Amino acid sequence: MRKLTIIGGGFAGLTAAITAAEAGTRVTVYEAHRTPGGRARTAEGPYRTNEGPHALYAGGPHWTWLGQRGLLGPLAPLxxxxxxxxxxxxxxxxxxxxxxxxxxxxxxxxxxxxxxxxxxxxxxxxxxxxxxxxxxxxxxxxxxxxxxxxxxxxxxxxxxxxxxxxxPEAHYVRGGWGELIGRMVARACEMGVRIETSARVESLDGLDGLDGGGGPVIVATSLPAAARFLRDPSLTWExxxxxxxxxxxxxxxxxxxxxxxxxxxxxxxxxxxxxxxxxxxxxxxxxxxxxxxxxxxxxxxxxxxxxxxxxxxxxxxxxxxxxxxxxxxxxxxxVDRPGTTWRDRPAVDRGDGVYLVGDQVAAPGVLSEVSFTSAVEAVSLALRADHLAARHA
Missing domain, CATH: 3.90.660.50 (Polyamine Oxidase; Chain A, domain 2)
Incomplete structure (x- = not known):
């Protein structure tokens, strides 16, 4: 895959960026805020708060992935x-x-x-x-x-x-999740990922003026924001x-x-x-x-x-x-009501080279694991589609 655009530089977007860059893809991330991180940011100042209580569960798939890449960093034992x-x-x-x-x-x-x-x-x-x-x-x-x-x-x-x-499976990143995000950003940049901050993209059409369009797009925002960005009101989940x-x-x-x-x-x-x-x-x-x-x-x-x-x-x-x-x-x-599982949530593959990732989409796991799993799946699907298109060409 020659080119991938990611909208959103939170945990899911950075996971997708690193995964794609490891496969040799040229990646650009557009982040609307002045710093990456999304809900995984840690506040600056004397009190290093996350957006609500945060922990990494050791039994999850992202635990292994982060560890293999040296991104876990020092943990804070109790x-x-x-x-x-x-x-x-x-x-x-x-x-x-x-x-x-x-x-x-x-x-x-x-x-x-x-x-x-x-x-x-x-x-x-x-x-x-x-x-x-x-x-x-x-x-x-x-x-x-x-x-x-x-x-x-x-x-x-x-x-x-x-x-x-x-x-206990719950572990804590020393210094807050912002430290983990900082390591992920550094890893992405080392691999050639371009991260554009303070770059709010309002729609897929808006990408044409930024990077010339073309290539798959991963939307790594909150689900309500994705619904607005993709103009698809069906993108909802409790x-x-x-x-x-x-x-x-x-x-x-x-x-x-x-x-x-x-x-x-x-x-x-x-x-x-x-x-x-x-x-x-x-x-x-x-x-x-x-x-x-x-x-x-x-x-x-x-x-x-x-x-x-x-x-x-x-x-x-x-x-x-x-x-x-x-x-x-x-x-x-x-959250899944009786009669539903993660498979019933909004699909990762939205068609036409657009993929949706985050913690409310059709991927297994607990809390941030859903973001991670959906990001890796989106890159895998994009690579597969690109490979098939190249074969047919």
Whole structure:
């Protein structure tokens, strides 16, 4: 393939760029912002926040791919003492151990969950009402959805197993995901990829004036942005709606590492527990997510979070030195309802040499793994189509 154009320089776009460049393709990436990264950017300044809690799952395909290319970089291991500061919010109180019904082992041995049944109904049949509800809430860490129990049992079970794996699959990039993105950008540039920043492309027609058109195009934007770019309103899929709360506190001995809410989906994580470089000395950086339903407001999610903070971080209001609240709408990956799988999402191959990648398209995996898998698949399809066209020519 002689030429490839990529719209969007986030994790998916950079994965596609490196993969294509390795195959000898001339690649140009157009990124609308002044820096690449998309939702994988890490904020500049004293508090190195990501857009919501971020982790790399070691069991995923991108873990191997990044490692083979030396792109993982240094990781931030969790000290054993911090691992003991995991707390579960259950029946209005914080507990040090998960309830017996939660199931990590009981759900693992329950067989492969059905696609057509919702998770709550399926899990309730062998684990009981309360355990099913708490398992769904715990899985929320990898779902960012207000009602995980209503989603496909197969979909939720996979994420529950990945989130509850022993030893843990979740790992943390030292310095934040921006460090990983920086390494990917450097690798792409070393391979001759041209990355144009502050270059907003409004449509496929707009490419003609930039690079003369021609050659396949990979659209590596959010799904709503892709729908506008491709003028295709059918490009939709359900995602979560989540309140994100970032806090910097004066440190205090005994602060928990994680609070997992088993009464309703919600997650608070002290990211400086594993990576003190994310905040100035003496400060703790906390990132949290609280999913909200269609009828709820951002204030409802914030109130949920503040109740948990009151329980787990005494005096947090007086200790707060910096805070940021936001609402993520359709920016937390795909969720699959009963009767659907990842195969039912918008296809990667859109025809006429256009390919769609990102975390809401037809590719397997958990969270960022969907972006990675779809990017590699898009390049593979483009290479195959180019090879067939060359043969026929």
């Amino acid at each position: 000290p054993p003492a911090e691992a003991l500061r995991f707390r579960f919010h259950r029946a209005g109180a914080l507990r040090r151990t998960p309830p017996l019904g939660l199931l990590r082992q009981s759900l693992r041995t329950a067989g492969k969950a059905p696609v057509d049944l919702d998770f709550h109904t399926w899990a309730r049949g062998f684990a009981g009402e309360r355990a099913a509800r708490e398992a769904a809430a715990y899985a929320g860490v990898a779902l960012f959805h207000h009602d995980p129990g209503a989603l496909s049992a197969r979909f939720v079970q996979e994420r529950l197993h990945r989130a509850a794996a022993v030893p 995602s979560g709606r989540t309140v994100l709360v970032d806090l910097a506190l004066h440190g205090r001995k005994g602060d928990p590492f994680v609070i997992s809410d088993l009464d309703a989906p919600g997650w608070i994580e002290r990211f400086t527990a594993q990576d003190p470089s994310l905040a100035p000395a003496g400060h703790q950086l906390i990132q949290a997510q609280f999913p909200i339903g269609p009828g709820a407001t951002g204030a409802d999610g914030v109130a949920h979070g503040e109740r948990l903070l009151d329980l787990g971080f005494p005096g947090w209001r007086e200790r707060t030195v910096w805070r940021r609240d936001s609402v993520a709408q359709g920016r937390t990956g795909a």
